[in-house]
Amino acid sequence: MKFKNRRNECVTTSDGREIWASRSVTVVVCIVLVCEDQPYILVNQRGTGVPDCQGLWNLPCGYLDYDETTTEAAMREVWEECGVNSLELLQGADCEFFSAPWDISSTPHDARQNVTIHHGLHAHVDRLPAVSNAHNEPNETADIRWLPLAQADTLEFAFNHRARIAKYLSHLERVAWIRY
Template identity: 30%
Template sequence: MSREYPDHPRVGVGAVVLHRDRVLLVKRGGPPAAGKWSLPGGLVHLGETTAEAAGREVAEECGLRVRVAGVAGVVDRVVRDPDGRVRYHYVLVDHLAYPDSDGITAGSDAAEVRWVEISEVERLDTTEGLVDMIRRAIALAGRGGTG
């Protein structure tokens, strides 16, 4: 099924990877939201849990192994074209995660990947709701969401 003009919603994941006062962000290399900073993530594969998908996507996009600690939030992302037709429709399950390895490398679908000081995220051109999701993950981490 095509991601563009789908016949039903697609289930995707993101990972809020926290390390000290930084969060791991990916500059999107393709649509939707090409060129914007976002969480590493992608679609869930058949037979895969959302936690497994989040870990796999971080490895693919950033070259980093992570420990997934829990669900930070769930969001609906519906993008319509000028005629009102649904161009993209995702249900995204974002997970809190922590790095289990060192070093990051941008994968083929990421224009860039980097650790960003949490206090600097609002200055970047980000995807909708990113700052709020990072706050949710930080709150979960503060409640002992350590995996």
């Protein structure tokens, strides 16, 4: 059989350890909250402290750390990038995809070799949770918003996240009969 894979690269550290460089695993989180019959989605704007796509908007996202589940990584990224406690939101969720992701993307691209695990939730709330960049890396996030879902097309998104939002909404409609 013939495969198109490339071998992972082995790097030897100065102390003799071998570390294998391979594809990275990322998590992306779609949180849709309905407040006063208006749906909102949690987004943040990439700051000057990130290596790429500065000024563009994205869903909370990031790399999976060692000894961490994708659920834990999703919750951590929402906390770090947006200051939102997703554990509290999960308690009142109408539909949640933290215990199991709603989508997995693994198609390699030239610029990114990520395997992406997509988590999310949908809930009705009396008020939108406060957001904060107090837990960010320096200048990681320039702005954080609960964006009215109807305005999602008004922002320029990094990493094809606008298409991710549309796919998540379609998924919610299929599995939970939630329609926007």
